[in-house]
Amino acid sequence: MQAPSEIQRSTEIAHTLLPELEKRRSKRAFSDTTMPEETIRSLFEAARWAPSSMNSQPWVYVYATKNQSALYNTLLNALNDSNKVWAQHAPVLVASLARKNHLSNGAVNGSARYDVGAANALLSVQATHAGLVVHQMGGYNKQVLIETLNIPESLEPVVVLAIGYPGKPESLNDNLKARETAPRERFTQEFFVHTKTF
Numbered sequence: 551m552q553a554p555s556e557i558q559r560s561t562e563i564a565h566t567l568l569p570e571l572e573k574r575r576s577k578r579a580f581s582d583t584t585m586p587e588e589t590i591r592s593l594f595e596a597a598r599w600a601p602s603s604m605n606s607q608p609w610v611y612v613y614a615t616k617n618q619s620a621l622y623n624t625l626l627n628a629l630n631d632s633n634k635v636w637a638q639h640a641p642v643l644v645a646s647l648a649r650k651n652h653l654s655n656g657a658v659n660g661s662a663r664y665d666v667g668a669a670n671a672l673l674s675v676q677a678t679h680a681g682l683v684v685h686q687m688g689g690y691n692k693q694v695l696i697e698t699l700n701i702p703e704s705l706e707p708v709v710v711l712a713i714g715y716p717g718k719p720e721s722l723n724d725n726l727k728a729r730e731t732a733p734r735e736r737f738t739q740e741f742f743v744h745t746k747t748f
């Protein structure tokens with residue numbers, strides 16, 4: 551859905567940003583360079599240190615490298631075709647899941663998905679620092695993922711992430727290549743930062 555055209559958007563970085571935030575981008579072209587295990591682990595370490603409601607740490611990850619072809623294909627097969635077409639070249643695919651209830655008291659954790667999102671955000675920043683690309687995807691078949699990964703009732707899928715080193719935009723089809731190289735655009739702060747009541 552397109553936002554109304556009167557909303558101001560800009561491609562400009564308007565205020566000081568960490569270089570990793572400036573550089574982070576959900577690219578789709580991946581090189582076939584494999585990721586060392588230690589690099590992969592450092593991404594999950596970034597997620598590990600994310601803040602979470604009651605320090606509940608509701609994030610759970612299932613990842614596969616291309617070498618683990620059975621598990622890799624299980625993750626890949628759950629994706630929508632529009633994502634499969636480029637994500638199949640990522641050296642690592644990750645399912646991020648949320649534990650629905652607090653381990654401490656069994657109560658429903660209303661912040662579980664929020665906290666997994668925060669963990670994924672930190673993971674993405676750490677990845678950018680390491681020269682990697684992280685592309686999060688909500689475009690997957692949830693039921694297929696649950697059934698093929700045998701995900702227990704206590705967990706729910708959040709997003710699947712494609713991770714790897716950036717590749718050449720020319721490796722993508724014309725439509726994706728255009729999106730890959732277009733400047734990123736955002737609403738300006740006036741649209742979403744308020745200093746008065748509604």
Ligand SMILES: Cc1cc2nc3c(=O)[nH]c(=O)nc-3n(C[C@H](O)[C@H](O)[C@H](O)COP(=O)(O)O)c2cc1C
Pocket residue numbers: 574575576577633685686687688689690709734
């Ligand atoms: C929850 C979530 C779901 C997303 N799902 C998809 C997806 O299924 N396919 C896709 O190509 N990109 C997906 N994206 C990436 C967004 O399209 C992307 O973050 C957005 O266009 C902003 O671009 P940027 O990340 O490069 O700044 C998703 C991002 C998030 C956070």
